[in-house]
Amino acid sequence: MAVGLIPHNFAALSRLAVRSSPLVSMATETSSCDYLVVGAGASGMSFVDTLLLHAPEPVSVTLLDKREQPGGHWNDAYDYVTLHQPARNYGVESTALEAFTQHPEKLASRDEILDYYRSLLSRWGEAGHRVSFVGGAAYDFGSASYVDASGSRVGVDASKAEDAQS
Numbered sequence: 562m563a564v565g566l567i568p569h570n571f572a573a574l575s576r577l578a579v580r581s582s583p584l585v586s587m588a589t590e591t592s593s594c595d596y597l598v599v600g601a602g603a604s605g606m607s608f609v610d611t612l613l614l615h616a617p618e619p620v621s622v623t624l625l626d627k628r629e630q631p632g633g634h635w636n637d638a639y640d641y642v643t644l645h646q647p648a649r650n651y652g653v654e655s656t657a658l659e660a661f662t663q664h665p666e667k668l669a670s671r672d673e674i675l676d677y678y679r680s681l682l683s684r685w686g687e688a689g690h691r692v693s694f695v696g697g698a699a700y701d702f703g704s705a706s707y708v709d710a711s712g713s714r715v716g717v718d719a720s721k722a723e724d725a726q727s
């Protein structure tokens with residue numbers, strides 16, 4: 562792991578792997594960043610949050626997900642599904658989920674969890690960080706690229722690639 566992590570979601574983060582980015586090939590466009598994070602579920606979001614908190618100097622991050630919005634598998638959950646643990650103990654390092662729940666005594670709903678992950682994207686931006694979230698983008702590690710909404714293949718030239726797929 563490239564940075565110190567103090568996450569609430571230890572189980573998810575234990576699967577993270579940092580790779581050196583392979584050479585970009587077959588792409589019609591190229592974007593550059595310091596960190597490419599593939600997967601905007603609990604693992605990827607926790608990684609980015611902790612990276613931004615502890616990086617000794619500003620970093621640029623591209624965060625990709627096949628899904629249109631961050632939150633990972635919670636995007637597909639039934640609306641009656643809830644978290645299993647209290648919101649005060651869940652979330653990324655900078656901001657516990659509790660701050661986004663109206664009823665912290667209840668287990669958080671899917672919608673509260675998704676609102677929380679979406680709000681983190683804007684909070685990171687307000688704090689002056691350069692995080693580009695690209696939704697609806699399946700990353701191909703073999704070619705170090707993804708196809709964007711217009712159909713163009715975009716290569717990502719990153720010094721570190723973070724694999725946060727489930």
Ligand SMILES: Cc1cc2nc3c(=O)[nH]c(=O)nc-3n(C[C@H](O)[C@H](O)[C@H](O)COP(=O)(O)OP(=O)(O)OC[C@H]3O[C@@H](n4cnc5c(N)ncnc54)[C@H](O)[C@@H]3O)c2cc1C
Nearest residue numbers: 573600602603604626627633634644645646699700726727
């Ligand atoms: C009902 C329920 C209750 C739970 N309660 C708790 C709890 O109380 N506390 C707790 O800690 N955990 C809880 N969990 C578990 C927790 O939700 C999961 O462990 C965690 O959300 C998994 O996050 P993840 O980022 O590892 O995976 P995911 O949520 O699956 O996210 C991975 C993301 O990677 C993306 N992806 C994969 N491959 C690519 C690719 N090639 N290109 C682009 N994107 C890609 C996927 O689209 C996905 O969005 C609960 C789970 C459920 C189902």
